[in-house]
Amino acid sequence: MSKLRADISVSLDGYVAGPDQMQDEPLGVGGEALHDWAIELRAWRESHGREGGEENASSMIMEEAHAGVGAQIMGRGMFGPASRGPWGDDPWNGWWGDDPPFHKPVFVLTHHEREPLALSDTTFTFVTDGIESALEQARAAAGDQDVFLGGGADSINQYLAAGLVDELELHVPPVMLGGGERLFAGVGPDLKLEQLRVVEAPGVVHLKYRVVN
Amino acid sequence: MSKLRADISVSLDGYVAGPDQMQDEPLGVGGEALHDWAIELRAWRESHGREGGEENASSMIMEEAHAGVGAQIMGRGMFGPASRGPWGDDPWNGWWGDDPPFHKPVFVLTHHEREPLALSDTTFTFVTDGIESALEQARAAAGDQDVFLGGGADSINQYLAAGLVDELELHVPPVMLGGGERLFAGVGPDLKLEQLRVVEAPGVVHLKYRVVN
Secondary structure (H helix, E strand, O other), X not given: OOOEEEEEEOOOOOEXXXXXXXXXXXXXXXXXXXXXXXXXXXXXXHHOOOOOOEOOHHHHHHHHHHOOEEEEEEEHHHHOOOOOOOOOOOOOOOOOOOOOOOOOEEEEEOOOOOOOEEEOOEEEEEEOOOHHHHHHHHHHHHOXXXXXXXXXXXXXXXXXXXOOOOEEXXXXXXXXXXXXXXXXXXXXXXXXXXXXXXXXXXXXXXXXXXXXX | OOOEEEEEEOOOXXXXXXXXXXXXXXXXXXXXXXXXXXXXXXXXXXXXXXXXXEOOHHHHHHHHHHOOEEXXXXXXXXXXXXXXXXXXXXXXXXXXXXXXOOOOEEEEEOOOOOOOEEEOOEEEEEEOOOHHHHHHHHHHHHOOOEEEEOOOXXXXXXXXXXXXXXXXXXXXXXXXXXXXXXXXXXXXXXXXXXXXXXXXXXXXXXXXXXXXX
């Protein structure tokens, strides 16, 4: 069966976003520094329609993360807007403009019903009946390929606590946030992990684990 | 000037001891698993008077951690007993028997005065006037060599928050504790770190940082 792969950048002190997340600071105070390692890469810039960028040990990690992925799950906080709540009459269409960088079916966990949204070759399906339903739908859409779970913390924590994640890759820059959204909140010692791979790269370390069932 | 080197094993979810620390379980529930990587090594076993053990990528890390160290600082919780409080008439002499594995001057942070204690070639000096005084005394004892700070979390967090640590090495096994003593509690974004070195080893990753002043 296809794997559920959770993948997220986390500060050395365990936060995936800083304190005081707001509309114009969706990653909270200091949170953007979590992604500096990625934004410098040619692979990230290409996927976001930008030129330039560098190649380093993180390039392989980013390419591998997106290879063999047929569908993605994300939390409502990651889709936005920061205010959350009901969608309203002129609803938010995500942070990414008319050509989101996913290029595949995306399933958004939310408490508020909404019709599917197609933007270029990315389709967003809004799932209101829980994480297991979203995973089932994502697996059906992914076929033989894997399902990618890129955040936020709350979604990853729910899937980890439910024992539904197969692989977990953490990207850890030497950043301290001191507060915010904590990875592993509500996830305890029942989660058994095996260390699969460690890659040192400029300004970040990539840590990959297999969940032992 | 000699460096203050903090060095500690921490779970993937950020704890250096599990919940419910007690006299017969000083590292809390599940906490012993934090040190499995070390206890398997020949270098650790030799320093604790035991035979056997293996050599792997962690061996160099452990040897380096103890090289060039002229004095050590530890918290009262690490010295024990778990109950803490005043020393009493028949005081606790540490967890390590008549031949502690330190073989150097050790400065114990405590709120309760006590005469120095010599056990074999390890001397314990009890410091009641704060972390800066302990560091000053340890530096004087260390001469040209470095000062090692091995825990617990509270002591390391205090030194980090005060900007007194020069290097931080974390040993992270794929262990989840779900609660306990949290590394980096009270330490926020003012702590600026530079990633110095990453070493992958069986069942653990070693992450070394320099504090940027």
